[in-house]
Amino acid sequence: MSWPRILEVEVFCAELPYKEAFTIALGTSVKSWNIVVRVVTEDGAEGWGEGSPSLIVLGETRGMATACARSLAERLVEAEELSLEHLYEMCASAASPSAAAAVEEAVLDAWARGAGLSMAKLLGGPYRRSIETDVTIGIMKPEEQAARAVKYVEEGFRILKLKLGTDPEEDVERVRAVRDAVGEGIRIRVDANQGWSVEEAIRVIDRIACYEVEYVEQPVRWDDLEGLARVRRESPIPIAVDETVKRAEDVFRVAGREAADIVNIKVMKSGGLLGALRVAHASEAAGLSNMIGCMGEGRLGITGAVCLAASARNIVYYDLDSDILLAEDYATGGSRVEGGQRYLPEGPGLGVDVDRAKLRRLAVIKSA
Ligand SMILES: [Mg+2]
Known part of the structure; x- marks a missing residue:
């Protein structure tokens, strides 16, 4: 039995303000901007995932992370067969690791929900x-x-x-x-x-x-x-x-x-x-x-x-x-x-x- 196919993927890029400016040795930020992904499987299970890109640590820009999530979304919908191993392979080679994390989390959430399993399990x-x-x-x-x-x-x-x-x-x-x-x-x-x-x-x-x-x-x-x-x-x-x-x-x-x-x-x-x-x-x-x-x-x-x-x-x-x-x-x-x-x-x-x-x-x- 294989994992359900992914029929639908939505990608959002959203800004979340911090309660106050947050300073570390690498700089100050007042908000985080995140990639949010929603997927729906062929069984009708919905899953959500979130990634938080970093320009300084991971070299990710907003446009590049969003484009990466969209391209992974296309590949997911086209994939005939998917497993945890295939999903890992797809995400491990992505240009934006945070965008990949958002996509992967959404798929895992949908699969877990569909199977009645907790994410930890x-x-x-x-x-x-x-x-x-x-x-x-x-x-x-x-x-x-x-x-x-x-x-x-x-x-x-x-x-x-x-x-x-x-x-x-x-x-x-x-x-x-x-x-x-x-x-x-x-x-x-x-x-x-x-x-x-x-x-x-x-x-x-x-x-x-x-x-x-x-x-x-x-x-x-x-x-x-x-x-x-x-x-x-x-x-x-x-x-x-x-x-x-x-x-x-x-x-x-x-x-x-x-x-x-x-x-x-x-x-x-x-x-x-x-x-x-x-x-x-x-x-x-x-x-x-x-x-x-x-x-x-x-x-x-x-x-x-x-x-x-x-x-x-x-x-x-x-x-x-x-x-x-x-x-x-x-x-x-x-x-x-x-x-x-x-x-x-x-x-x-x-x-x-x-x-x-x-x-x-x-x-x-x-x-x-
Ligand atoms: Mg640290």
Whole structure:
């Protein structure tokens, strides 16, 4: 028995504003713009998927991502036979991995719904029922980061991710201020988004080690494996790579150079959930643990990532908070969040409801 054919595909490009401007070492954004895909199978099952393209990390522009989603849509409708493996093959070679992720998620959602399966089950899980995500605090003055940290802790978050990487002195001050403000018992991890030189990274890490930092993400340039390996050798804190690893094959370059302890999986970097699962398997085989992060996905895309996070044993750190930072969303339902706890969706597929009127209002490009 093969999976149902795809009869209909719709592609939207929509903008979702953040609650406030979000700054990292690579720049500031006030909104995310996402690719949204709706598919219908020959059995009448509907599925939705979302991708959040990145110009800086993945070289994706709005026009290119939209064109890529449309071209994948055509190939899907023409495909006589499709399986998870065919779908992976199609999405893995796409020019825009985020557009491919949107298309793939929509197909998987439709297939899961049609078969009465949860998305976690379709992905081989669930291995765990819930996950605890961090909440990310963008770059601001140390005292502002500390105040924001206190507010999030009051809301129930127990893991904080601090964005660093602009000024080494101030970065040390940021970590000190936040640790002083929240006290013990709250986990703190930091992400420099490539903002430090190797020497700066070694110095900053040495000085923040006393504040119980769980791990340091992407301290130096994504392509400086030798530099990463040097930082890791000197660092008393585990090192995570994000921009350095996009797909499964990148894991082995990192492992071969002993350049990191943790690999940050993102569904957007790996062209979908199936590619992301392969990164988890490659990391496990190479002896590295995984965290899972996000770009600017709303509830729709994040729910897919939560289902994956709950299904792969090797994914043990969770940074799935982008929907929490948005002011508006066309999607509801899916993965519930309470404090930092995120739960698997109820029912078949992703369990997400998309408000079509709202999607049309937020859409900047729409193709039938
Ligand atoms: Mg990162």
